[in-house]
Amino acid sequence: MKFLGYRRKDGSVGVRNIVAIIPCTACINELPKLISQGVPGAVSMGHNLSCSHLGSDLERSIWTLTNLALNPNVYGVVLVGMGCEQMSPERIYEEIIKSERPTELLILRDIGDWNELIEKGREAATRMSTEAAKLRRDEAQLSEITLGIKCGGSDTSSGVVSNPVAGIVADQIIHEGGTVVFTETPEILGAEHVLARRAVTKDVARRVLEAAKATEKRVQDMGVDLRGSEPTPANIQGGLTTIEEKSLGAIIKAGTAPLQGVLNYGERPPGKGLYFMDGPARTAELLVGVAATGCQLMVFSMGGGLPSLLPMLPAAPARFPLMPVIKMSGNPDGYEKRKDLLDIYVGKVIEAEETIKQAGERLLQEVLKVASGTKRTKFEQGTYEEIMLIQIDGPSL
Numbered sequence: 101m102k103f104l105g106y107r108r109k110d111g112s113v114g115v116r117n118i119v120a121i122i123p124c125t126a127c128i129n130e131l132p133k134l135i136s137q138g139v140p141g142a143v144s145m146g147h148n149l150s151c152s153h154l155g156s157d158l159e160r161s162i163w164t165l166t167n168l169a170l171n172p173n174v175y176g177v178v179l180v181g182m183g184c185e186q187m188s189p190e191r192i193y194e195e196i197i198k199s200e201r202p203t204e205l206l207i208l209r210d211i212g213d214w215n216e217l218i219e220k221g222r223e224a225a226t227r228m229s230t231e232a233a234k235l236r237r238d239e240a241q242l243s244e245i246t247l248g249i250k251c252g253g254s255d256t257s258s259g260v261v262s263n264p265v266a267g268i269v270a271d272q273i274i275h276e277g278g279t280v281v282f283t284e285t286p287e288i289l290g291a292e293h294v295l296a297r298r299a300v301t302k303d304v305a306r307r308v309l310e311a312a313k314a315t316e317k318r319v320q321d322m323g324v325d326l327r328g329s330e331p332t333p334a335n336i337q338g339g340l341t342t343i344e345e346k347s348l349g350a351i352i353k354a355g356t357a358p359l360q361g362v363l364n365y366g367e368r369p370p371g372k373g374l375y376f377m378d379g380p381a382r383t384a385e386l387l388v389g390v391a392a393t394g395c396q397l398m399v400f401s402m403g404g405g406l407p408s409l410l411p412m413l414p415a416a417p418a419r420f421p422l423m424p425v426i427k428m429s430g431n432p433d434g435y436e437k438r439k440d441l442l443d444i445y446v447g448k449v450i451e452a453e454e455t456i457k458q459a460g461e462r463l464l465q466e467v468l469k470v471a472s473g474t475k476r477t478k479f480e481q482g483t484y485e486e487i488m489l490i491q492i493d494g495p496s497l
Contacts, residue, residue, distance in 0.1 A: 101276060101464075104237035104472040105172075105244070105396075109200035112172035113240045115396040115471040118143050118421065119228045121178045121221065122169060124192060125185035126150045128208070129487055135178060135221035141232055142178075142225045143421040146487040147388075151186045152496045162187050164366035164490050166195045167392035169203075171422055172246075175235070176202035176228035178221050183209025202228050237473060243277030243372070245471065248390040248398035248423070249353050250284065252383055252414045253407025254331075255338020259349020261430030261449045261456070262401040268460025269399065269467060270355035274373055281369065281393050282354045283377035283386055285315045289326060290344035295351050295376070298359045307362035311378040318493070334414075338405040353401055365491045366392035383416035384489045391423045397470055398423055399463065400479075404431025404447075408438050412482050419482035424470050426477055428463065443470075443477050 105113035119142040121132035129146030136142035145168065149161045165187065169177045177196055181189030193205040204224035211217045249266050251258055270280040288295055292312035299305035319326040330343040340346050360373035366389045369375045379389045390398060400413060407414035408429055429438070432447035439445065444466050448454035469475040 101242040101468065102239050103242070103245070103468045105240040106175070106235050107238050107240070108172055110170075112394070113244045113396070114172040114174070115473065116173040116424065117141060117175050117232050117235060118173055119176045119178065119225050119232060120145050120169060120174045120422070121180070121225060122165060123147070124165070124179065124181035124187045124189045126487070127185070128180060128182060131180050131218065131221065134218050135180070135225055139222065139225045139229050141175075141229050144485070145422070148487055148489050148492070149187065153186070153492060154494055154497065157492050157494045158186055160365060161490055162192060164388065164392045166192050167366055167368055167394070168388070168422065169196045169201070170199055170368075171391055171394060172396050173422055174201065175232040178204050178206065178224045178228070180217065180221060181205070181207045183207045202231065241276070242273055245273055245467075246279040246281065246369070246393070246395045247273055247467065248393070248395035249280060249282045249401070250383070250386060250390070250398060251287075251350055251353055251401040253338075253403045253405055254335055254346060254349065255340060255403030255405050255431060257429075257431035257447070257450065258401060258403045259345075259352060261459075262428050262446055263349055263353040264456050265428070265430065265446045265449070265459045265463055266353040266399050266401045267355035268457060269464045270353070270374065271357055272460070272464055274355070274357045277372055279369055279372050279375065280354065280357075281363070281375050281377055281390055281395055283379040283390060284350065284381040285311050285378050286326065286330070286381045287350040288312055288347050289316060289330075290342070291347035291351055294348065295359065300358045300360055304359055304361055308359070308376065311362060334405050334407055338403050363393060365389045368392075368394050380491055382489075383413050384418075384486075385491050387416060387420045387423065387425070388488045388490050391420070395423060397467065398425045399467065400425050400427050402427060402429045404429055404433050404435070404438075408441070411441055412479060412484070418484050418486035419479060420488070424477045425479040426466055426470055427479060430459075441478060
């Protein structure tokens, strides 16, 4: 199977063709907004990171920003810094240019004037935008896709319809030689042993179990028992009864392929196949981490409750410009009220008008259309914007 994408010099293939304006500290989040205004294809990528993070949080922040810039959907990067931040602009720049992407580094310390920095940034972004517009899509193989998969607003239909449908697509992409990344460590709790059985090595299985254990410990250290606070009220309204039930339904979205490895948040997979990213369930943070792994697009499997009435995504009210997200639901209840908010509906399985396999084939065609640029997702068409939220575990000083 094939799609049409933008070939990059590092060998990857983008499904979108953007110019990313990335600040190295939240202190200057206004800059990418001012630089990107009116420049076709330029997107502002402000974030929550400043000089108040330590240790592993700081290192994670650096590799996440770097890997976001290396996402295949990015044509070029305007990297802006102050010159006094912990996250060294020079260090991030040196990693990005290894990919041979057009990259401009602009630092306030060196330029010495805010307005001049904006002007130089706009000049760089406009130049890259013009270059990017000249590119044409080329034929690419399904093996060149890295697909992210997430579920949210889950109900009883998720584990029996939409998640299994997503799993069929995951298996097909992996069968064709591609890569799939799924995540949400809090939502494998109670089923982590089931996922660990699919690991290709004992070490991968150990990392699955350790990730689950560490997540539960962080929750317990706050005086909370996750197994007593999950499922969420929305999940309960949708008919889910226990965290184990929710987790068993959640891991089905990853299909049946062997698990090749466990990634840190925002870490790029070392090879092809199925990978689990140890990360949060909160959608806004998760989107950033998954995009940093190199996913060109994502399938978001939804239930049919209140979260499905949101124009964007649960726990992510703003559009995320780096990666198209395909919204899918398999719950027929109230479908008429939310059909204009979804990209694909697979509730015909419950209505006995379609098999899960047939629905999976339709979803795969949807993925190919979105990847080829012949269809823009509902999520992409949103207008409300916020800064990116990158995962922080420790204290902020």
